[in-house]
Amino acid sequence: MDAEGLDWLLVPLHQLVSWGAAGAMVFGGVVPYIPQYRDIRRTQNAEGFSPYVCLVLLVANILRILFWFGRHFESPLLWQSIIMILTMLVMLKLCTEVRVANELNIKRRIFAASRWCSCGRAATPSRQHTSC
Numbered sequence: 001m002d003a004e005g006l007d008w009l010l011v012p013l014h015q016l017v018s019w020g021a022a023g024a025m026v027f028g029g030v031v032p033y034i035p036q037y038r039d040i041r042r043t044q045n046a047e048g049f050s051p052y053v054c055l056v057l058l059v060a061n062i063l064r065i066l067f068w069f070g071r072h073f074e075s076p077l078l079w080q081s082i083i084m085i086l087t088m089l090v091m092l093k094l095c096t097e098v099r100v101a102n103e104l105n106i107k108r109r110i111f112a113a114s115r116w117c118s119c120g121r122a123a124t125p126s127r128q129h130t131s132c
Contacts (some may be wrong), residue, residue, distance in 0.1 A: 022076040029080060030087045037094060044102070046095040054088040061085050 040046050061081040068078050 025076045026079045026083055028081055029084050033087055033091060037091060040098060044074060044098050046098040046102075049091070049095050051092060051095060054092050058088050062087075 036049065040049060061084045064081045065085075066076065067073075068081075
């Protein structure tokens, strides 16, 4: 068989590989954040996640999009930047929600502990409130 006889197979195979590579390029940067997102959501703890990494990636991807307006490059790279910006915004939203909730819980515990220490016991609706 010669090369011309295999064109019916090679052309679709080349297109399939091109689409697969473009998809891997677009979504490959997001994949590492999926387990991290699930772990933060499950444990409600964002201590190991740095918002500065999100800041750097947001700035880099915004600059890449701005560069695209001046000199067009491959569209999968443009889509990668858009997907990464959306991913970083979702991660920042989750981490902010978790950190605010954790700080509120800590403040509530501190407030409850200070009421307990200053009064000798916590004033609850079932007990008669005593002056401290």
